[in-house]
Amino acid sequence: MNNISKVSLVALLVSSAAFAEEPSSKIIFKNVHIFNGIDDELQRDQHVLIEDNFITKISSAPISAANAQIINGQGRTLMPGLIEGHGHLQMNGTSLPDIENNRNWEELAVRSVARARSALMSGFTTWRDAGGMGAGLKKSIDSGEVIGPRIYPSGAFIGPTGSHADFRNFTTPNETFNGQLSAGGRLGMSCTADSIGDIKACARQNYMQGATQIKVMSSGGVASSFDPWQLNAYSKEELEAAVEVADAYGSYVMSHAYSKVSLLRNLDAGVKTLEHAFMFDKDVYKQMKEKDAFMTTNMTAFSPYLGQIEAISSNPASARKAATAQAAFKDYLDNVNKYKPQLGFHVDCVGGVFACEQQADHSIYLSGQFIGNYYTLKSMTSTNGRMVKLSGKVLDPYYKGKLGVVEVGAYADLLLIDGNPLKDITVIGANEKWFDAPKRDGIKTMRVIMKDGKIYKNTL
């Protein structure tokens, strides 16, 4: 080995040591109460053995193992790492027009690294990215060069001209007619598809770039300029085209959908997860149950502070849409509490580190208020853990174990928390304040953060 490569090897070892403590092959959490991600009460006075990156033993009797590192929980709560069901690490400008006009790849990439670190240090050990990035950041995290959650990327959003996936300015030439790409198109964040052939081509391109599932924009949205939220953007045949490609990969389609027409059409076409799903009701529930489908919803849509979010307040079209949408979605929470669908937690933040920490903390708080702490915690752990696994044995990057549960055989993605989150959800960061919340450096009551058997935080 020459001197230069020796130096770079040393530099590499030093920098990786700074990121995470080197894994002990065995770690024991002793004296913990367990929230397992599924049950509505804690399993009291337990001991948990981690070998390499898996949970291998859970026992009410003390566990001993040679050379194991011991973490004495002293009656704290051990729970699964949190899972973001629908986020956008690469969408880190202040709004969609801002991302289109003012941010080049370099700034978006650097900011996504900061967002990934912030997500992990807020307890999110897995992240389903709902569009806007391929597998580049994920690969950098999995290889240990960058710290962040496990990522299930969706690649570029797929939607037709003028849809929620169309970030262009009014004067930007059309991709389909003129062959000129928007910045979103050039950066691989969005893929305009106005025909069944184009939908299939966009989906295949995403899988080629490392997507684990496909994201389509099948109805209008709020944070974009040209699409009324009432728009049903894709026909059943068009949605079936996306599902056909996903099926061929053993994977699935997640679909941005608001209206009841759109929700039912998606389920008919074989879409497995409904995103936002604000017009969820009894009929949608019946179909979801038949098809074993999931939905995820951003609870901030029901926050009194929604209008202050920069992606909305900076875009007059969005501000107007947000007001009518909130009025139209008034039955959502009652219906969710009545039918209890397979509901995944999602924050869906577009923005930088500070804004997204504020939004995540407020989302957890709202969810606890609206649907209760237990349903919220389940949605953030075991429900999202089952949902991400829809990407199938072949494409699932983390196929060797379960996520979102404290169970023998599950990945060792764990949080050790002061207090009981089932009783008081602020112990995992929930905050009643949104835009008034002060900057924070992690969450003080989150004492240990472990991902894949490695400890990223330990303040015991």
Ligand SMILES: [Zn+2]
């Ligand atoms: Zn989204």
